[in-house]
Amino acid sequence: MRLSVPARRLHAGLLTAAMVAATPAHADNVVILNSAEASISLIDPATKQVVSKYSVGKEPHHLMATPDNKSLIVANSVSNSLFFLDPKLGTIQRRVENIEDPYQIGFSPDNRWFVSTALRLDRVDIYRYDGRDLTPAKRLPLPAMPSHIAFTRDSRTAFISLQVSGEIAAIDLATQTLLWKMKVGPAPAGLWMTPGDKYMLVGMTGGDYVAVVDWRQRTVVKRIHTGRGAHNFRSLVDGKHVAVSNRVESTISIIDEDALTNVGDITGLMPGPDDMELTADKRYLWVTFRFARHVGIIDLTTRQLVATIPVGRSPHGIYFYNRAPLTAPNGA
Structure with a gap:
């Protein structure tokens, strides 16, 4: 999967072989994001032991699989980057830079939209997704501290929790506009x-x-x-x-x-x-x-x-x- 965005803003690249090799190939590793130390721990679920630990971007908070389950996306909010991992092994596939403040991320149920909340920047970034590429659609200001996401099953509406104002915001995904907010x-x-x-x-x-x-x-x-x-x-x-x-x-x-x-x-x-x-x-x-x-x-x-x-x-x-x-x- 690649991002269709200006090259001056995003750069996707493979990590060095040494970094990838640092994560051993245990089947079906459990991936844990250590948000306060910019690292990932991999746990073998059979032995309940950490088998590897490696660095990623600052403050990795949330993660989710791509719709085809071929990658696991880790959102590094302070480092403004996404890391793509092998979902079974937890090994790094590639990274994408200059995604600003990705805190919580989510695909709509129909997989047409990718939504990222920017907790410290007070906005929501919406991308179109065609099964391969992410194309920026809209940056929508939503003060203050937008955090978690939910979608309606028909993929028409995304809901965002606003931690400081004590509200929920509803966004129309087709038009990328704010429908309403409520306490x-x-x-x-x-x-x-x-x-x-x-x-x-x-x-x-x-x-x-x-x-x-x-x-x-x-x-x-x-x-x-x-x-x-x-x-x-x-x-x-x-x-x-x-x-x-x-x-x-x-x-x-x-x-x-x-x-x-x-x-x-x-x-x-x-x-x-x-x-x-x-x-x-x-x-x-x-x-x-x-x-x-x-x-x-x-x-x-x-x-x-x-x-x-x-x-x-x-x-x-x-x-x-x-x-x-x-x-x-x-x-x-």
Whole structure:
């Protein structure tokens, strides 16, 4: 995949053979982004050991696979770059420079649009995607601190959480224009669409709950108490439940997407649970602990933390290739 943009702004190139060779070829490595030390840790899921660690750009926070699953994109927000990795091995394929402040990234469900939130620059960058190239479409100012992204299943609308103003913004992707903004609560972060796009769930990092938003009527219809610092979501792939990490409470809550209730909390965790991934057998939930320099593994049958793995400072994004599929288009 290459970017169709002026050469003076973007330069894509292969990394040196020495850098690539520094990451050993273990099958299906777990990729962990250590956002505070500009590095990636690779974990062998069989041995639960870090098998390699290498440097990337400053503040790698979020990541996602390309639609063809041939690359894993890592967004380095402070270094203004994207790294493309082999999604199975975690080895570096190439990098793209001068993508300004890519914090959260996402492809629309129809794969026509690539959206990047610029958290420190207070804007959203929208690109057209044709299956091979990314072409800049629009830079849309959105103060302040746009962070997480969700899409409607028809790919008409992208939603962006605005952490400072306590709002959600809706963007029309076809015209790349702001449709509306609405207040939802203190420091909104993660966004999640319930089945059929009926409601949007919003993690209130400045509160202790998830807001249930009727986005068509632009109203908050319910608050689901979870824990302090409700932050990000991960589907449990059963068609009914989604997990939300409570970063300050240091718990994970399980939400029933139909009843819109908290049906149980996972406790006994390390400080700062954040991003999560689910194993293909749906039994284990992996989670990064932002404040503890560790990754944890939770057995969902007992809801107990069964293993912890030391990694780098402020681990954030997590990915492994043999992942359970999501039931909604907006990923972790």
